[in-house]
Amino acid sequence: MRPMHTHTAEQPPAAAQGCEPSEPQPVTLRADDGYPLGGFVWRHREPPAHGAPRPVVIVNAATSVRCRYYFRFAAWLHRHGWDAIVYDYRGIGESRPENLSALDASWLDWGERDFEAVLRYAHKAFAGQPIDVVGHSIGGFVIGLAPSNALVRRVFTMGAQYAHWRDYARRSRAAMLWKWHVVMPALTRLYGYFPAGRLGWMEDTPRGVAIAWSRSRARFEETYRHAPIARGHAQRQALASRFAALRAPILAASVTDDAFGTVAAIERLLGYFTHSDTLHLRIAPAAIGAESIGHFAFFHSRFETSLWPIALGWLRTGQLEPSTPGAIVSSRGAPG
Template sequence: MNDNPQPEPLTLHAADGYPLGGFVWRHRTRSIDGEPRALAIVNAATSVRCRYYFRFAAWLHRHGWDVLVYDYRGIGESRPARLVQLDASWLDWGERDFEAVLHYAREAFPGQPVDVVAHSIGGLVTGLAPSAATIRRVFTVGAQYAHWRDYAPRTRLPMLLKWHVAMPLLTQLCGYFPAARLGWMEDTPRGVALSWSRSRARFEDTYVRAPIARSPEARAALVQRLAAFTAPILAVSITDDPFGTIAAIERLLSYFTHAPHTHLRIAPEQIGVKAIGHFAFFHSRFETQLWPLALHWLRAGAASPEYVAPRNRSTVLFKTNSAIVRGQRPTEEPS
């Protein structure tokens, strides 16, 4: 077996004709041990290039999955020549881009189960696609939609100033958010920057003002689409992630009313490290410590044996050292 499989470049088109770039790791056969081989799709965090997830994708491929990573419109392989001319919001990333990927999956991987690994906004994106009913299982990391009141208390003020003051101001000046030159993330379409900076306690209320406005009926339809999602979700959050607080993770999960879900919260000290944060889960240094959580969930639809999966879909799991406490919701994050 090739321990370093190389992905194939991929270009597909959304229903509106927009070209999306990505990469796919394929096996020669569509079955494994007599069963259809699963396809895993990675839905990235906001304005994080799909290449960031290459090592994780190749690792999943070595463990039996076909894997597809792609960039949302405006980002990385899917960036147009002039970003200032692109109108795209978080809703477009789900309703158009991820939907296009699901259509491609049905055509290119017929009969194969589809799993999703979603990072940050990728969790919301997953539920927005009209074809999301075709998904078998979902594994999320730090999945939320950046409502500022949910940020960790110790970092809330600087994050509020950065993402809800500076970002919309720079976006208004430039016509897009020039994040790359600031070293914050990839340059970002105007509508995505506004989706983030205007994010409300109810995510659909973000879309009440131009240029990203949706009608009341369209906003209600978004909520109904998330409620109709039924694939089981394992939502992992990290205690030192300033975005992925308990309140933030639970706020998004509350929309998936018909999807069995488990919230598993992990502290860096549990695995003998000082920090993990919002991004490091996908670093290769956690291949043996954290990545098996995703593997076991996608393979078996259950939490890893070291955790006890709750029967009640709304139960949150908190693991402290070797003890597991069910159903307790701390009122604030550790400092």
């Protein structure tokens, strides 16, 4: 497929012209357990010229990646007509407590409490506006955990999965098993959290997240069978069934040089969203003239004209343009 035609940053499309400067405003939200979550909001001061409600997009970060990493992407969506919200999960960045070792938090908390709080905030603060979500890596997974996920209109994910070790790319599996399933849990037991920042791997990470990652099972809910992150059988089943409440169509993008976002990993997560139309698009770096993309670089500004329009087009119409680079791995419709 040919690379998608896009506008350059110096010549924004007509829909983006006249937009206010992309200056985010800090915001602090409270999860249902009172935990303070820090984030940033880009909000237009004027109503959209076409009269239809302006959509708002929530960007869900990857595991232990600060929300500031997504600033340029969120500002770009703002210039193209969206209001935008980025935030940090508890324990990370703007939402890090003074004593991280005292924090009990797992991926479940990031979804059913933190993303849920941001989703409810968007529903109230941007009343009447459609809510879209962009989820990077675990940020696509936590969408399914939020009790209010039925509020979402459309979803775009990049490399979204929950790190089951059998899904790691074969070429990298041995090194990843050592890094994430031996070193990470060992250091977490020693420090009370995973000191990933000292290793230059990512942000320091709450111990519950590190434990869940290192124990990740083929069925994610089975990861939470044992202390200290245990949930009862009924609770685990309720978590899995919550994904079916999402009715938003999902475009799940992946790239061929992402050792986390393999076909098996992406498809494993999509299988939980049983009431959403899902489309899995897989992109080789060569298809956009790049040497590599990997797990993180989609949101780097160097891909503003080649990859970001894929997300924008999907959020705008719920469809892929014919010239979109990549190949369709799977396409499934929700039951009628």
